[in-house]
Amino acid sequence: MGRQRTPTLVTGGDVIIEVSPLILLATIAIAGLGPAITALTDAWQGAAGIRSLAAGAAHSSAGWLSWLAIAGILRPDIDPLLVLPLTALGGVAAVLAATPARLLGRGARSTLAYAALWSALVFVPVAVALFSAKGFLAAELATVDLAGALPVLVAGGCGGLAVLVLDGRRVERSRGSNPGWVLLGLVAVVWALWVLWLVGMELAIDEITPLIVANTLMTPVASVAAWLVVQRIQHAKTTPSAAVGGLLCGLAAIAPGSGNLSAVGALLTGIVAGALCSLVGYWAARRTGNFIWLVVTILLGGAGLGVGLIGAFATRTGIVFTGQPEALLSQFASVLIVTAYAGAVSLACWFVVSRVARRPAASALAGS
Structure with a gap:
């Protein structure tokens, strides 16, 4: 991507960090996403406060x-x-991976240890594979992923899935409630920070910037509409919490391809992601009695579909434009590879963390 920049150079040893006003703004916005998403997730559950931040x-x-x-x-x-x-995105990914464990009521020591271990063994390798010039995803598969949805959202969803598979239990939504304006305000904050994230990852304000902004505003709306239609068909009702789920799904779906999709492609991506994720998420939540499956489905399903559908709808390179399947196969192959790696390593990470965390309690009971 061509860009003009006049950054400040900060050097530390052999590491060179370039900082421009746009990059600084994007970094601050991304850093704010972690606490904002945590608060929104808790508000969606029914209880949010200072502890969430x-x-x-x-x-x-x-x-x-x-x-x-x-x-x-x-x-x-x-x-x-x-x-x-990428440093700031590491924080967002850690939040997403640890969210299911936190919502299940696991202790702060366990969730923090998992976030750190998971980040080291999952986020960093996948981010390097995607953003390094010699990385496997970048060099071998030529994966298109503007925002880093694979290491942040797809891998983060796998991190949460591992917790549910190994340690899940029935969890009902909290009976607490937040005023509607709290949920609405948090949605607006996350949406605004998301726009700044995607604009910043373009690394410059250029002719693509308006497209990124427009797609990031339109796609969640399309996803909400599809999500609510599915909810109406399945449950004969529509709810504010479902609208939040659809919006988050749309944000996850547009993150990787916001600069590569036309308005039509972005809308189709939102509709497909919203419809499929609501179907799978509600089915899993009903089957397990655990609403946290909706969170995991939004991350893994929404972002995974977003990455894959770039190969279908991307302007000039998608199969809809070229008739050739190579881009579509490459994009979905990237999703499958990251899912397999992140899923396996996440399972190992949570297995180790959860067993170590339980040892002191087991020892104390044995001694009493």
Whole structure:
């Protein structure tokens, strides 16, 4: 992508970080997404407060530290302008991976340890594979993913899925409630920060910027509409919480391809993601009695479909325009590879963390 920039250079050893006003703004916005998403998830459940923001900040910090430590050792061949945004994205990914464990009531020590270990073993390798010039996803599959949806949303969804598979139990929504304006305000904050995230990952204000903004505003609306239609057909009702789910699904779906899709392609992506994720999410939630499956479905399903459908709807390169399946196969192959790797390693991470966390309690009971 061509861009003009006049950044400040910050050097530390062999590491070069380029900072421009846009990158600084995007980094701040991305850093704010972790606490904002945590608060929104808790409000969606029925109870949000200062503790939500504190938990989001703590889990974000675990992701930041893991990225800085390991990326500093690996020194991957990454555009210097992406170093700060990727650090902030590490925090968002850690929040998403740890959210199901936190909603299940697991202790702060367990969720923080999981966030740190998961970030080191899942987020960092996938981010390097996508954003490094020599990374497997970038070099071998030529994966298109503007925002880093694969390491953040798809891998983060796998992190949450691992917790549910190994340690899930029936969890009802909280009976607490927040005023409607709280939920609406949090939705607006997350949406605005999401726009800044995607604009910043373009690394410059250019002719693509209006398209990114327009797609990030339109796609969630299409996803909400599809989600609510499915809910109406299945349950004969529409609810505000379903609208929030559809909106988050649309945001996840448009993140990887916001700069590559036309308005029609973005709308179709939102409709497909909203419809399929609502079908799968409600089915899983009913079957398990655990609403947290909706959160995992939105991340893994919404973002996975968003990455894959770039190969279908991307302007000039998608199968709809070329008639050739290579781009579609490459995009979905990327999703499958990341899902397989992130799923397997996430299972191992939560297995270790959950067993270690239980040992003190088991020892105390044995001694009493």
